[in-house]
Amino acid sequence: MAARALEHIRICDFTGQLAGAGATKFLAAFGAQVIRIEDPTNEGRWDILRGGQPYVDERRGINLGGSFNNHNVEKLGITLNLRTPRARELLRELIKISDVVSENFAAGVFERLGLSFEELVEIRPDIIYVSNCGFGHSGPYRDFKTWGPIVQAVSGLTFSSGLPDQPSAGWGYSYMDHTGGYYMAMAIMMALHHRNVTGEGQWVDMACTEAGATLNGPALLDYTVNGRPLRRPGMPNSNRSQFPPMAPHGIYAARGEDEWLALACRDERDWAAFAEVVGEPWTADPRFADLAGRLAHEDALDARVSAWSRERERFETAARLQAAGVPATAVQRPGERIDQDPDTASWGLWPTVSHTEMGDVRVDGLPVHLSATDWAITRGAPCLGEHNELVFGELLGLSVAEVRALEAEGVL
Amino acid sequence: MTTPRPGALADLRVVELANERVAFAGKLFADMGADVILVEPPGGDAMRGYPPFLEDVPGPERSLAFWHYHTSKRGVVIDVDEAAGRDALRALVARADVVIESEPTRRLEALGLDHATLRRAHPRLITISMWPFARSGPRAGEASIDLTLLAGGGPAWSCGYDDHSLPPVRGGGNQGYQTACHYAVMAALVAVLHRDRTGEGQHIEVDMHAAQNVTTEAGSYSWLVAKQTVQRQTGRHAGVNMTAPSQVRCADGRWINGGLPGRRQRDFQAMLRWLEDLGLRDEFPQTAVLELGAQRERIELSRISEDPEVRAIFEASREAMNFIASKLSAYDFFEGAQRRNFQVGIIYAPEEVMDDPHFRERGFRVEVEHPELGRSFTYPGAPYLFHGSPWRIRRRAPQLGEHTDEVLAE
DSSP: OOOOTTTTOEEEEEOOTTTTHHHHHHHHHTTOEEEEEEOGGGTTTTSTTTTOSOOSSSOOSTTOOHHHHHHSTTOEEEEOOTTSHHHHHHHHHHHHTOSEEEEOOOTTHHHHTTOOHHHHHHHOTTOEEEEEESSOSSSTTTTOOOOHHHHHHHHTTTTTSOOTTSOOOOOSSOHHHHHHHHHHHHHHHHHHHHHHHHSOOEEEEEEHHHHHHGGGHHHHHHHHHHOOOSOSTTOOOTTSOSSSOOSSEEEEEOSSTTOEEEEEOOSHHHHHHHHHHHOOGGGGOGGGSSHHHHHHTHHHHHHHHHHHHTTSOHHHHHHHHHHTTOOEEEOOOHHHHHHSOHHHHHHTOSOEEEETTTEEEEOOOOSEEESSSOOOOOBOOOOTTTTHIIIIIIITOOOHHHHHHHHHTTOO | OOOOOOOTTTTOEEEEEOOTTTHHHHHHHHTTTOEEEEEEOTTOOGGGGOSOBGGGOOOTTOBHHHHHHTTTOEEEEOOTTSHHHHHHHHHHHHTOSEEEEOOOHHHHHHHTOSHHHHHHHOTTOEEEEEESSOTTSTTTTOOOOHHHHHHHSSHHHHOSOSOTTSOOOOOSSSHHHHHHHHHHHHHHHHHHHHHHHHOOOEEEEEEHHHHHHTSOTHHHHHHHHHOOOOEEETTEEEESSOOOOOEEEOTTSOEEEOOSOOOBHHHHHHHHHHHHHTTOTTTSTTHHHHHHHHTSSBOOGGGTTTOHHHHHHHHHHHHHHHHHHHHSOHHHHHHHHHHTTOOOEEOOOGGGGGGOHHHHHTTOEEEEEEGGGTEEEEEEOOSSEESSSOOOOOSOOOOTTTTHHHHHHO
């Protein structure tokens, strides 16, 4: 097994859902000891994914949620009832030996637990504290509540995904929970590097809406520099190219029910190669002879491309276009890109983890490989309190009997 | 004026071989303080020719895409097709901590600048290679752009409309490239932390297609766990089971994303008070049903199919929100709903965040000087607020070859 790059890092982890849990999943995959803290009084249900669908079989229960497993592999799980003084004491002990405290509660929740940055620093002076919520810990919307779709709406990402004369298509999943988690992971590691260099910890206040708003940079500059908003007639039209200009560029019907093909011509070479594959007279239409013409008559061009593509099987068409060097792909269904795609298979993108109650389950792996310290994902998400003995025993020195007693008292 | 504190990556030097696929990764490093040297070929990177342009006039120093993706970097021109250029690049790499590129593999090998050769000479070096597919994998030769990454890698299947005669939608803004760049930087930071401790560098490969595949939430895990296929829906999560629409058009024609309506006593009470405040309590046809809801502690959604009263209350609360939305501007509805603890989001066009009071107060508008134009322009700000080692745009994107002499003389 490869060396574990982050095995010396301990994270006292209050994150949940995906926007937070996704961040610490990445770190855990590289060996960080991520200790997930959950409330025993509500069985960790602050994380609405715990116990939620999908399920591997007919069993249901707090430890059997498929999405929770996906986002929490390789972590340890403990319970702490922070309404009790003894649990708060144990948490202080844990923070003392942790490098990072991470959370994605609504703003103010952590403070009310008595865990503001100032208080964390008193426990451990070089602590790294990364908070992640919709609007951050300051500003007029500090108390507003969000989840992925709300973040995407406010940050402009919903609007910038859509077709003309239609409402926004937006994102059919919480793109900003994934991406908020990516920024949170970056923030934690950047702060760790800064601590390595200077010895100093710090607080990083992450607002997912701000992270999301940075993801439409050129459109923002077109507004602030040229005064041109994206809210204008005919826009957005996000299946077309924003930059650089290309035509054709889109997602076109293919043969069959709800089957689609994406293709584009990046330049005149691609267009000539495309025309040869198509082999129909319309490709010689003088209106389409150069990029300026194709852009000026893009609706007519798209109609022609669609009429051609809708008669054809999408994987075959994509292969013919690829053979001619033209970017093209079938719009793949989940089962196709997961079970039939030679790239994701050879990459090892879907590792199987062993979960204490669910058994063997496949999960999302990582799209990176590191030559010296690669990731490993083999252990499923923790069951509720699964690692109480390990953490309170080995790390904090309690005996098994003490752990059992604290569980019985409702502290753990 | 006090000197701003250095960013968290201020001790790192990154060499970026200019390419649209890696540009955003370089920006993420540079705005956190790394000295990112953008290496362009003679004539400049292709992105200099990408619209939109300053005042819509094309020119190598006028591309706003280039401006955005290359903030805080220094720029050099090196012709690697010349022996002197290759020597210059080698000398640059010798002083670098990280090299990031997305060049055809054989091209770098032919030039003697491939990661294996570079790392033999510099064991501390971290090299990052981004490619649309695994470089040595079965699909390595496929032509690919942002559109095909998002279409083939999963996102597009989940995005679009209830009406499936409309095509799936690729979200705008080059998110496919950006997602891959997020992973490139995350992996690089793992390698940086390993090197901090051991002195050892390493090579990182990023598969851009794989990056989309693991950024689809339920799209992937519904299949992985239960062999279920999600179906796209307008403006909300693709699902195995279809859900009610979530986008509502407000009185000013703009839209909000409404999310789940209320289920608790205080939610129904808040709706009734809001209707009252707006003078709409009598006009809303289902006020009496809401009042029923306000007498209950909460309604259980799981009982919706068997209990007609629960269903009526649930539907009345949805109707109440839609009714109020139809009477208010999108902003007033968003703000009013959130002040009453309802999770609602205004669907802003991207530029509208720049004028929003919350974004303004948190400093999201950042002024960047363009001294040669004698002007400054407003750029989008930080994705995260570091209190100890802040994000900062230190300078506008480099002009072509602006720092060649300075950097090569160092």
